[in-house]
Amino acid sequence: MRLSHHFGKTLRQVPAEAETPSHQLLLRAGLVQQLAAGIYSYLPLGWRVLRKIEQIIREEMDAAGGEELMLPALHPIEIWDASGRLPLFGETVFTLSDRRQRGLVLGPTHEEIIADLFKRHVQSYRDLPLMPYQIQVKFRDEARPRGGLIRVREFTMKDLYSFDVDEEGLDESCQKMIRAYKNIFDRCGLPTIVVEADSGAIGGKDSWEFVFPCDSGEDEAVICSACDYAANAEKAEFSKPAVPQDPPQPLEEVSTPGIKAIDDLCAFLGIAPWQTLKAVFYAADGQPAFVAIRGDMEVNETKLRNALGAVDLHMMDNIELEQAGLVAGYASPVGLKRVKVVADDAVPCSPNLVGGANKPDAHQRNLNYDRDWTAEIVTDIALAREGDACPRCGSPLTIRRVIEMGHVFKLGTLYSEKLDATFLDRDGVAKPVVMGSYGIGTGRLLAAILEASHDEQGIIWPPQLAPYDTHLVALSVDRPDVVQASERLYEELQQTGISVLYDDREESPGVKFNDADLLGMPLRLTVSPRTLEKESVELKRRSEKESTLVALSEAVARLQELLKQS
RNA sequence: CGGGGUGUAGCUCAGCCAGGUUAGAGCGCGUGGUUUGGGACCACGAGGUCGGCGGUUCAAAUCCGCCCACCCCGACCA
Known part of the structure; x- marks a missing residue:
């Protein structure tokens, strides 16, 4: 392909919308063009x-x-109704209707x-x-x-x-x-x-x-x-830190004025987060759920959603809490009625926890699972975090x-x-x-x-994926000898099955070299008055800095050899 | 959907706070010329509903309101 007739040009400056390396390269090299949010045209390269x-x-x-x-992209909505999956996808499914008002889905x-x-x-x-x-x-x-x-x-x-x-x-x-x-x-x-x-x-x-x-x-x-x-x-998953198996102590109420968060509670009582029971209220498909987890862990909402078999899951806001008659900050699973209780599986083996007292400004010491309360569901609902122990070998997770x-x-x-x-x-x-x-x-x-294969200058295509095998650069295209040699190379390379991106434009050497680096073909061939003096052409790999001179008569064979290797 | 941000030429941006001739620059583009091994130079030129609608005003890119689009973080996501 001749660059002079190529659709899609390179950009010197990075479009403001692109932040990640791959996004910037896609736009700068003219590989794609955005039409709307998340909708792209693919340009020839x-x-x-x-x-x-x-x-x-x-x-x-x-x-x-x-x-x-090959399957259709347009689906009658009935088939999606039959599988019952539409609610799972929710708003991510594009739906439309035909002229007879029959429902259709753009297949996700x-x-x-x-x-x-x-x-x-x-x-x-x-x-x-x-x-x-x-x-x-x-x-x-x-x-x-x-x-x-x-x-x-x-x-x-x-x-x-x-x-x-x-x-x-x-x-x-x-x-x-x-x-x-x-x-x-x-x-x-x-x-x-x-x-x-x-x-x-x-x-x-x-x-x-x-x-x-x-x-x-x-x-x-x-x-x-x-x-x-x-x-x-x-x-x-992760292996949850075990806690001392002290014998259960009697329940005891403590006054904790204004103390809601776990950190504050620990500071106030002089205890560690693992000695507390954190209570979080979730709405699972509209039904309130009391979620109990030890204070040193956080809830993994995907695990929780799976445990509850829910589609929609979110933490209840103040309005929802009020409507359900629940008190945030001081909630306790003890004596809770009409609310489904889910507990993390580390809770039953953690004795004498400090949790809410189900009334403002008070907590309870020595909550013990089974003795004081039970949950409908006990399973792993904890979020793995940096540094937690691997469930297989115990080493830190990253x-x-x-x-x-x-x-x-x-x-x-x-x-x-x-x-x-x-x-x-x-x-x-x-x-x-x-x-x-x-x-x-x-x-x-x-x-x-x-993302994996670029440098400051631009793309470095893995040879097997490069849009073209080689980038042929002609310098000084006003010189008939350069044009003649370049054109001949262009033809001969293609005849031997090597794909060529041929820069035949009237541009300065700097522009051409920079574009070649940006576009990233594995091999670059340069024809110029300087190389022609030596009856040769310059050969450079995109992945290396050095270039070598190759006799014009041997260039095609040399390239074939190089491409076979890669 | 929540939070933050941006919309002025193909791209990057200035101008807006403090309203006032014909809205600017660099890059890119066109023509002519000089250049020719790492984004050259000179001259001339084309290119704009200043995101949209409405309002305030003698006068709006600039002030106010509503809307839209796009980007980032989160929620969400095979």
Whole structure:
């Protein structure tokens, strides 16, 4: 491609809206153009890279037994009503209606559609397992798009769905996908880690995320500093510090005028946070819930939401508290009625805690679980924090910002039961098919690659993803000998299958070199009067500082050799 | 949805506080010329509903109100 006819130009200055490195590079190099919040056009260079990413994904999916197909983006709303998932997605689903006022959904994901397809085409266990996949656009009205391509509202995604006869088959399919994902991220040159994850609105039992640690990430992962434990912050567990198992002491009320927060309470009574019981009121789908956790921990709202089986969950505000007749700051689980009580699993084994007395300006000492109160639900609802102990090995956990690039879900029979996607098994009994779902966001992957591979000057494309193999720079294009040599190289390189971005513009050397660095092709060839004096051309790798002179007659062969190596 | 911020040329920004000719600069763009190995120089030129609507005023980019868009943090999020 000739730069003189290339659509998309480089920017010297960084647009004000871009803060993260990948966002800045996307705009400065002319890879994408924003149309609205979270909605982007891909310009030719960005599109070429995206297609290369997709190709790598295709190859690995096919190698793992996948088969590509194409599903609609526009879905009748009835299929979403049938799965009951609309409320889970809530406002993130784009909905519209057609001319006859029939409801439609711009698909945010395709489990419903693929399950429906399965139902119509598969009847027997003999047809299983199946692994269809699609690479196509999906829509989610995210509350806050961010970071360029990190989180957008219209995005391209690869989703593969596995259909198996049983859990064992699902395990196998899932392992295949995990291997394929590792290959994909390796081939993209991206160091990723696999973390245990919460499955969120997609549902199902087990799920793992493939994440790339990076300060611009939209997500947080908890990673052990010693062993290989890693989990999404929503899911992360930790080993909770044990406390002395003193014998229960008698309940005792203490006056604590104006003391509400745990810190104040500890200072006032001269005790440590782990000796207190923190009470938080939540509204779970409109129902009040009393949440009890030891004062040295915080509530993980995802865990709590899962424990309560709630869709909407938020801390109750003062108005809601008043309406429910509850007192914030001095709440106690003792004698509480008509309110569901949830306790963190560290609470029952922590004796003699200090908690509220259910009246203003007073607390109770020596609260003991079982003796004084019980909870409907006792489970882990604590948030893992930096420095907490790893649940596997006890070493300190670290928290890192990450970009979530891929997510695999063991769905089980969640969708097949709701949508009646069954097969006839060997024993002649109709059974719901066991599903898995495996997604990769391609645009996000592109952003992650930019985050991982750039310097002050610009992009350094991994050779396998670069939009072009080589950047050919002609200096002094008013000189016929330069033009002639450059044009010949341009032709010869392309004839041998090497893709070339050819800077044939009338620009100064500085402009051309800076653009070449910004655009980041792996190899740069420079033709100038100076090199032609020596019947040669200058060759430089983007990743290195030094350049070498290569005889004109050997340039094509030399490039072929270099590209073969990479 | 809560908090913070920004909207003036394709990009970066000044002007606004303290209203007053024809709204500026740099980069980019066009034409001509001089340059030619790391974002050159000279001259001329094109390019603006000052985010929108309404109000105050003799007069609004500037003051007031409402709205919209975009960015950042949080909530949310396969």
